[in-house]
Amino acid sequence: MASIFEMIIAGEIPAEFIHRDKEVVAFRDINPVAPVHVLVVPTKPIPTIDDVTDADIPVVGRMYAVARDIARSEGVAEQGYRLVMNCRDHGGQEVPHLHLHLIGGRQLGPMVGSCVDPD
Ligand code: AMP
Numbered sequence: 001m002a003s004i005f006e007m008i009i010a011g012e013i014p015a016e017f018i019h020r021d022k023e024v025v026a027f028r029d030i031n032p033v034a035p036v037h038v039l040v041v042p043t044k045p046i047p048t049i050d051d052v053t054d055a056d057i058p059v060v061g062r063m064y065a066v067a068r069d070i071a072r073s074e075g076v077a078e079q080g081y082r083l084v085m086n087c088r089d090h091g092g093q094e095v096p097h098l099h100l101h102l103i104g105g106r107q108l109g110p111m112v113g114s115c116v117d118p119d
Contacts, residue, residue, distance in 0.1 A: 005045075008025075016028040018038055024040060025040075029101070034105050042062075045097055063098075063100050076104035086101075
């Protein structure tokens with residue numbers, strides 16, 4: 001079954017696109033955790049970073065380059081931002097289609113804070 005991101009890429013579900021090319025798209029997260037929260041997504045439906053093959057390495061690099069460019073165009077590059085990629089259940093991944101979260105526009109808490117044992 002197609003993931004929600006595949007449906008967004010196919011235009012079946014609306015999203016606010018910021019970037020679109022043959023290999024990589026980017027759109028605003030529907031539930032932003034900061035003033036800038038953009039998802040950078042390969043058009044190829046790779047489920048997780050663990051599923052990336054050596055042949056996919058260039059597209060993963062392109063995801064980071066697109067994120068860098070969007071951080072600049074969104075005006076957060078100078079003050080800084082965070083790039084996050086979750087992997088599977090323990091990583092908190094909800095959508096099984098590879099994606100990078102670009103989060104910025106405010107001071108973020110320490111990364112380890114969000115990794116504390118929930119019990
Ligand atoms: P993750 O937990 O790393 O898999 O992140 C999935 C992200 O996708 C979450 O931050 C959701 O808010 C976001 N999301 C889910 N559905 C949509 C949608 N239709 N449009 C934009 N973002 C979405």
